[in-house]
Amino acid sequence: MLVISAVRNLKMVRVVGAIGMGVQLFYVVYLLLVFLGERSSGNTSEMLFVHDVVWYQSLNIHYAVGVDGVSISLLLLTAVVIFAGIFASWEVEYRVREFFITLILLATGVFGFFISIDLFTMFLFYELAVIPMYLLIGIWGTGPKEYSAMKLTLMLMGASALLLVGVLGIYFNSAPDDGALTFNYIDISHIHLPRSAQMFFFPLTFIGFGVLAALFPFHTWSPDGHASAPTAVSMLHAGVLMKLGVYGALIIAVMLMPQAAVEMAWLFIILATIGAVYGAMGAIAQKDLKYINAYSSVSHVGLILFATLMFNQVAFEGAVLQMISHGLITALFFALIGMIYGRTHTRNIYEMGGLMKVMPVLGVAYLIASFAALGLPGFSAFVAEMTIFVGAFQHAEIFIRVVSILAVSSIVITAVYMLRAAAILLLGPLKKQEYAQLPDAHWYDKIAVFLLIAVITGIGMFPGWLSDMVYSGLGPMFSRFISN
Amino acid sequence: MRNELSLILVVLLLLLAELFSNRQGKKAIITLAVGLFLVHTIVGFLPTSHGELFGGMYRNTPLIVLMKNLLNVGVLVVFLQSSYWLRLPENEHRFTEFFLLTLSTLIGMSYMISSGNFLMFYLGLELASIPITALAAFNIRKMESIEAGAKFILLAALSSGIMLFGISLIYGTTGSIYFSDVMAGMSMHPAQIVATTFFIAGLAFKISLVPFHLWTADVYEGSPTSVAAYLSVISKGASVFILIIVLFTVFRDVVTAWKPLLAVISIATMTTGNIFALRQQNIQRFLAFSSVAQAGFILLGIISGSEYGMAAVVYFVLVYVFSNLGAFGVVAVVRYRTGKQNIGDYDGFYQTNPKLSLVMLLSLFSLAGIPPVAGFFGKFFLFAAAAEQGMYWLVIIAVLNTIISLYYYLLVVKAMFLHKSEEPIEKIQGDFMMNIALVVIVFGILFIGIYSPVFEWI
Numbered sequence: 001m002l003v004i005s006a007v008r009n010l011k012m013v014r015v016v017g018a019i020g021m022g023v024q025l026f027y028v029v030y031l032l033l034v035f036l037g038e039r040s041s042g043n044t045s046e047m048l049f050v051h052d053v054v055w056y057q058s059l060n061i062h063y064a065v066g067v068d069g070v071s072i073s074l075l076l077l078t079a080v081v082i083f084a085g086i087f088a089s090w091e092v093e094y095r096v097r098e099f100f101i102t103l104i105l106l107a108t109g110v111f112g113f114f115i116s117i118d119l120f121t122m123f124l125f126y127e128l129a130v131i132p133m134y135l136l137i138g139i140w141g142t143g144p145k146e147y148s149a150m151k152l153t154l155m156l157m158g159a160s161a162l163l164l165v166g167v168l169g170i171y172f173n174s175a176p177d178d179g180a181l182t183f184n185y186i187d188i189s190h191i192h193l194p195r196s197a198q199m200f201f202f203p204l205t206f207i208g209f210g211v212l213a214a215l216f217p218f219h220t221w222s223p224d225g226h227a228s229a230p231t232a233v234s235m236l237h238a239g240v241l242m243k244l245g246v247y248g249a250l251i252i253a254v255m256l257m258p259q260a261a262v263e264m265a266w267l268f269i270i271l272a273t274i275g276a277v278y279g280a281m282g283a284i285a286q287k288d289l290k291y292i293n294a295y296s297s298v299s300h301v302g303l304i305l306f307a308t309l310m311f312n313q314v315a316f317e318g319a320v321l322q323m324i325s326h327g328l329i330t331a332l333f334f335a336l337i338g339m340i341y342g343r344t345h346t347r348n349i350y351e352m353g354g355l356m357k358v359m360p361v362l363g364v365a366y367l368i369a370s371f372a373a374l375g376l377p378g379f380s381a382f383v384a385e386m387t388i389f390v391g392a393f394q395h396a397e398i399f400i401r402v403v404s405i406l407a408v409s410s411i412v413i414t415a416v417y418m419l420r421a422a423a424i425l426l427l428g429p430l431k432k433q434e435y436a437q438l439p440d441a442h443w444y445d446k447i448a449v450f451l452l453i454a455v456i457t458g459i460g461m462f463p464g465w466l467s468d469m470v471y472s473g474l475g476p477m478f479s480r481f482i483s484n
Numbered sequence: 485m486r487n488e489l490s491l492i493l494v495v496l497l498l499l500l501a502e503l504f505s506n507r508q509g510k511k512a513i514i515t516l517a518v519g520l521f522l523v524h525t526i527v528g529f530l531p532t533s534h535g536e537l538f539g540g541m542y543r544n545t546p547l548i549v550l551m552k553n554l555l556n557v558g559v560l561v562v563f564l565q566s567s568y569w570l571r572l573p574e575n576e577h578r579f580t581e582f583f584l585l586t587l588s589t590l591i592g593m594s595y596m597i598s599s600g601n602f603l604m605f606y607l608g609l610e611l612a613s614i615p616i617t618a619l620a621a622f623n624i625r626k627m628e629s630i631e632a633g634a635k636f637i638l639l640a641a642l643s644s645g646i647m648l649f650g651i652s653l654i655y656g657t658t659g660s661i662y663f664s665d666v667m668a669g670m671s672m673h674p675a676q677i678v679a680t681t682f683f684i685a686g687l688a689f690k691i692s693l694v695p696f697h698l699w700t701a702d703v704y705e706g707s708p709t710s711v712a713a714y715l716s717v718i719s720k721g722a723s724v725f726i727l728i729i730v731l732f733t734v735f736r737d738v739v740t741a742w743k744p745l746l747a748v749i750s751i752a753t754m755t756t757g758n759i760f761a762l763r764q765q766n767i768q769r770f771l772a773f774s775s776v777a778q779a780g781f782i783l784l785g786i787i788s789g790s791e792y793g794m795a796a797v798v799y800f801v802l803v804y805v806f807s808n809l810g811a812f813g814v815v816a817v818v819r820y821r822t823g824k825q826n827i828g829d830y831d832g833f834y835q836t837n838p839k840l841s842l843v844m845l846l847s848l849f850s851l852a853g854i855p856p857v858a859g860f861f862g863k864f865f866l867f868a869a870a871a872e873q874g875m876y877w878l879v880i881i882a883v884l885n886t887i888i889s890l891y892y893y894l895l896v897v898k899a900m901f902l903h904k905s906e907e908p909i910e911k912i913q914g915d916f917m918m919n920i921a922l923v924v925i926v927f928g929i930l931f932i933g934i935y936s937p938v939f940e941w942i
Contacts, residue, residue, distance in 0.1 A: 120864075124855045131854050134894065139901060146898065150891070157890055161883035164864070168871040168879065200876070 070320050071114045073470055074240075074247060077324045078114065080455055081239045081331045082107045084448035085232035088335040099140055103232060106132040110240055114247070119167050126163070126248070129241060130156045133225075133233070141228040142341075148221075148228035155211060155221040163208030163248075169201035170256060195259055202260035206253040206268060212245030213305055214298040215268070216275035223282070226294035231338030234290070238297040239331035243323040246304045250319065265309045266399065272309060273403045275302030280413035284420075289337045289347045292421055293330060296373065299410055300326045306407050307388040310400070313471070313478045315391025318384055320470045325372075325380035325459065332369045332452040336362060339445050340425075349421055354430040359440045363426045365449045370422045372456050374415040379460035383467070385411065487528055487552050488598075491591045494520045495584060502580040514570055517583040518563050525556040536600060541662075543600040551725045551798065552594055558718050558805040559590055565813045566710035569820045582622065585615040586714060593722035597729070602651045602661040605726065609647075612722065613640045613690070616715065620707040632706030639689060639699045647686025653679035663734050670735060677741045683730070684742060690723035692776045693783070694752040701760070704772035709819050712768055713812035716775040721801045724779075728786050728797055746787050747878060753780030754885040761892045765826050767815050770892070771808070774851060777889055778804060781863065784870045784882055793869040796862075803850065803862035810847030814840050833900040841900045848893040853886055 082103075089099070109129030116122035130153060138149035173194055211218040222242075226234050253261065279299030286292045300322070307319035339362055340355070341347050356363035372379035392404040459466055497520060501513050528549075536543050563583070570579035592611025599605035617640070621633025655661050657676050658669030670676055689696040704712040735742060757777030764770040782804075785797035817840060819825055834841040850859030863886065867879050 124860070127855045127860065131849070134897075135901065138898065150894065150898075153894065154887060154891055158884075158887050161880075161887050164867060164883050165871070165876060165880050168868055169876060171868075172871055172874075 070247070070251075070470055070474060073320065073324055073466060074114045074243060075111065077243070077327045078107065078110050078240050080451065081235055081327060082232075084331060084335060084451050085235045087444040087448040088235065088338055089230070089232040099136070099230075102132045102135050103236070106136065106233075106236060110236070110244060113244055119171065119252070122248070122252075123160070123163065123167055126244065127157075127160055129244070130160065133229075133237065133241075136233045137225065137229045140230040140233075142230070143228045144224065145228040148224040152221040152225035155218065159208045159211035159218070161208075162204045162211075166201045166205030166208055166253075169197060169204070170252075173197040173201075198257040198260035199263070202253055202257040202264060205257070206249055206261075206264075209245045209248035209253060210268070210271075210305065213242050213249060213301050214245075214275065214279075215305060216271045216278060216298075216302065219275060219279070219298050222298050223291055223294040226297065226334075227288060227290040231334055231341075234293075234334040234338075235331040238294070238334060239327040242297060242301045243304075243327055246301060246308060246319065246323060249305065250308045250316065261309075262311065265311070269306060269309045269400075269403055272302050272305040273407050275299065276306060276407050276410040277413070280410040280417070283417045284413065286417075287348050287350055289340070289349060289421065289425075290334070292349075292417060293333045293337060296333075296414065296417070297326070297330050299414065300330070300373075303385070303388060303407060303410065306403075307391060310388075310392050310395065312391050312394055313474055314394065315388060316474050316478065317467060317471050318387030318389075318391050320474070321380070321387055321459075321463070321467060322384035324466070325384040325456070328452055328456050328459075329369060329372050329379075329381060332365070332449065332456065333373070335445075335448050335452065336366050336369060339449075340366075349424045352425055353428045354426070356426040357430065361440050361446065362449075365453060366426060367422055368453055370418040372460070374418050375411055377460070378457065380456050380463070381460075383460060383463045387467070487549075487556075488591055488594050490524045490527055491587055491594065494524055495587050495591075498580055498583055498587075513580055513583075514567055517580070518560075518567065521556075521560055521563055521587075525553070525560050528553045528556050538600075538604075541600045541604045542595075542598050544598060547794075547798075548597055548729075551597055551722075554798070554802055554805065555590065555593060555718055555722055558721065558809065559586065559714070561805075561809050561813075562586070562710055562714045562718070565713065565809070565816050566708075569708065569710060569816065572820065578622075582619070582710075585619050588615045589613075589619075589714075590718070593718070596726050597722060599726070600663055602654070602663075602666075605730075606644075606648065606651065609686075609690075610644065612719070613644070616640075616711075616719065619711045619714070620703055622708050622711060626706070628702075628706035629708065630706075632703040635699050636703050639696075643686045643689035643696065646682050650679040650682025650686065653682070663730070667734050667736065672741065680735050680742055681745065683735075684727070684745070687723050687727045688749070691720055691727065691779050691782075692753075693749050693779055694756045694776070697753065697756070697776045700776055701769045701772045704775075705766055705769045709768065709812060709816040712772070713809055713816070716771065716812070717805050717808050720775065720779060721805060724782055724786075724797065724801060728794055731786060732789070732794065743787055743789065746783050747875070750780045750783035750787060751878070751881055753777065753783065754882060755780075758885050758888040758892070761889070764892075765828065767825055767827050767830070767896070770827065770896075771811055771815065774889065774892070775808060777885065778808075778851065780885070781866055781882060784878065785866045787875070787878070788869040788873050790869065790872065792872060793866075796865040796869040800862040800866055803858040807847050807850035807857075807859050810843055811851065814844040814847070827896055827899055830896065830899045844900065845897060848896060852890045852893045854890075 085103070086100075089103070106129055109125045109127075109132070112125035113122055113129065116125060133156070134149050134153040137152065138146055141149065207215065207218065211221075214222045226238055229237060276299050279295045279297070279302055283292045283295035283299065286295060304319050304322045304326070307315045307322065310316075337347065340352075340359075343359070344352055344355075346352065368379075372381055375381045375385050389404060389408060392400060392407070395401070494517075498513065498517055501516055505513065563586075566582065570582060589612045592608045592613070592615075594608070596605055596608030596612060599608055614637070617633045617637040619633075620636050621630050623629035651661070653675050654666055657673060657679070658666045660666055660669070685696065689699075692700045704715065707715070731742060754777050757773045757775075757780060761770055761773035761777065764773060782797055782800060785793040785800065787793070788796075815825075818830070833844075846857055850857040853859045853863035855861075867882060870879050870882070
């Protein structure tokens with residue numbers, strides 16, 4: 001259902017990119033509406049709009065795509081973020097054409113991943129999304145970009161290596177008694193994989209996806225990677241790609257290997273909690289805006305992973321909601337940071353101050369983003385985090401209660417660094433006089449920023465449609481999880 | 485026999501052309517050679533009969549036909565790529581020799597693949613190896629080229645000797661050199677296991693497996709680029725084919741002997757190749773070690789010992805032909821026009837030669853196994869073949885090696901795209917034939933992966 005528009009040979013590259021992604025966004029919204037229509041008219045099959053083409057007969061690989069409630073909301077996220085990202089990249093000057101081509105290639109990989117039902121296809125798109133990152137960061141980034149790009153690429157490819165083994169393991173165990181092996185994960189989820197296989201492959205798969213989701217201690221690619229990347233890439237990466245990791249962890253690792261998941265959960269819960277708290281602590285120590293946000297992402301996505309391991313439907317829903325919410329918020333942040341950096345040419349908050357006077361639009365947007373990030377009611381993060389912790393608290397064991405409290409504490413720490421950064425940056429006297437001349441948001445900046453804020457607030461105020469959709473999407477998956 | 489006969493025909497025609505042409509006509513010989521070979525390749529795809537000749541010494545099956553066609557295509561691309569180099573003044577009088585030598589080795593390899601007994605196999609092997617020496621030493625005015633030739637012949641002779649010893653042991657214990665008879669007579673007799681090991685050792689030399697790979701770097705570096713390309717792809721590919729044929733048929737019963745042996749060799753090869761490639765500056769050495777590592781990957785398919793593994797190997801060799809020739813093609817262009825061979829010289833290549841950079845990028849990605857180019861599919865199928873047999877640890881080591889290899893491939897990508905340079909290599913005017921070759925390669929790399937019937941057919 002998705003068409004990549006490859007931009008070629010056009011001076012008006014940015015406009016074409018914008019139109020292309022606008023069309024994409026349109027498609028997704030349209031798809032969303034049709035989807036909701038289908039659901040409300042009683043269509044309860046698990047995946048809708050399934051499109052299945054046999055690809056490699058001998059291995060039973062199909063190019064199989066389809067959507068359910070969860071994946072469609074992630075598609076929506078991706079479309080919004082990349083649309084905003086195009087506008088946030090309006091000022092790229094060096095090799096513009098290649099930049100947008102690579103960016104759209106990256107987006108293709110991400111879209112493809114979310115709609116894949118076949119494990120092979122999913123893996124293909126995952127790898128497809130990693131390589132453009134290297135080029136994008138290495139060529140158009142800032143700071144120690146080559147080092148960051150290489151570190152990021154190698155760690156993510158290392159993760160995909162583990163994933164490959166995991167996927168192959170799942171595949172070859174997917175027909176214990178009868179019939180053919182299959183890569184189709186819907187089919188696999190109906191089958192009970194043998195326990196020994198699960199115990200071996202679950203860690204591989206979970207860690208494989210977890211690295212992309214900045215699972216502690218494999219998160220080290222994240223701060224440098226996000227900080228060195230150009231704006232749109234950071235937006236897409238922190239906003240969407242990390243969610244790819246969590247989505248994969250949820251759908252594949254947890255859903256297909258539930259026994260192993262339950263047995264090994266304690267280890268990964270500890271890691272996720274450490275990630276949530278450590279990321280937040282790390283953010284406090286940072287002076288560079290992008291690093292603050294990068295660590296913040298590690299922390300928030302750690303929360304998502306945490307929720308994934310709680311194994312009840314409420315927590316899963318919270319996880320998905322947080323995926324979307326955090327994706328939008330962090331995208332907004334990176335967009336704003338990019339705009340600020342483009343004007344002041346520094347990301348060190350101590351070198352800036354009093355920007356609110358000079359750039360009121362951007363300043364207010366930044367404040368809104370900060371409030372949203374720390375979970376102020378009225379914005380999406382509140383809904384998401386609330387749901388996560390309600391889900392987590394449904395467990396009665398002491399262990400879970402304790403780690404939940406620790407994880408909640410990360411929210412407090414988030415408030416600390418968010419407000420601190422915002423205050424130092426925006427309020428108070430102007431640090432440098434030349435800043436008084438800086439322009440406020442341009443038209444293209446405004447489009448990106450307002451779009452993101454609108455969606456964040458919209459979800460915050462009216463979460464019902466989204467959470468219902470997600471909940472129902474999770475339903476069938478979850479019932480299988482229980483039965484396994 | 486048709487393949488070999490037409491090759492011999494081409495050789496004879498070229499000889500005649502060489503003898504009877506004057507100075508002017510000589511230039512045309514290059515075109516003539518490529519044209520004749522193109523015809524030969526196309527003819528190879530026409531349906532042919534299968535069966536045995538000479539009392540079982542020579543066999544032909546659909547798979548063998550496919551393998552030979554694959555090699556033909558590869559050689560065709562090598563010829564296209566070498567056209568510019570051959571027109572250079574230093575090669576003025578000798579380019580026909582290049583074609584004759586290369587075709588001779590190809591004939592040898594064809595016989596080797598089609599062999600039905602060890603004698604034919606050995607004949608083919610020798611016929612394939614000896615002219616390569618002359619090819620490696622083609623740049624007679626350069627010391628490193630002569631050194632390459634000398635190293636190659638010495639080691640080839642040594643490994644042939646070892647293999648012959650193994651073959652003689654087999655004859656001694658089974659009383660026959662025909663594959664079918666030997667197959668019946670193989671068991672876990674110690675002498676036969678020794679024989680198997682020696683046989684594998686002899687072929688391992690040509691495939692550049694550890695610890696028989698030491699010649700690879702020096703010979704690839706010293707030879708003319710086209711020859712190195714030929715060695716890395718065709719020679720290796722043919723040897724892989726014959727290895728897999730022999731192991732799966734003749735030595736099937738001693739599989740428990742050679743499977744673990746190959747597993748160890750595979751791990752050693754992948755790792756050594758990758759580690760050494762990390763430190764290379766000369767791009768031909770770099771590609772040499774990279775191809776050593778790729779050979780290690782190919783072994784995964786052989787180790788799996790299944791029909792599916794065989795298909796994966798053949799498919800991977802096909803993909804590898806395209807990827808490696810793509811990389812070598814770009815290297816050839818750069819070397820012949822500018823004489824530069826170091827990775828550092830490639831800095832900023834994209835600024836001046838965007839198309840060549842893209843070809844190199846695609847080739848390197850294919851070698852590394854990144855989707856959506858064909859190399860990804862090739863590697864995936866190899867890993868799947870190994871995983872099917874439950875050898876997950878081997879697969880884990882293999883994928884980890886893939887990551888290491890990605891790092892050094894990215895180093896070249898980094899130089900080309902990321903680095904800026906004060907004096908990038910000037911824009912290189914494309915040579916017609918070379919361009920055709922590169923276009924074919926790119927097309928192949930992009931589509932072979934996605935177009936699945938290719939794999940199904942295999």
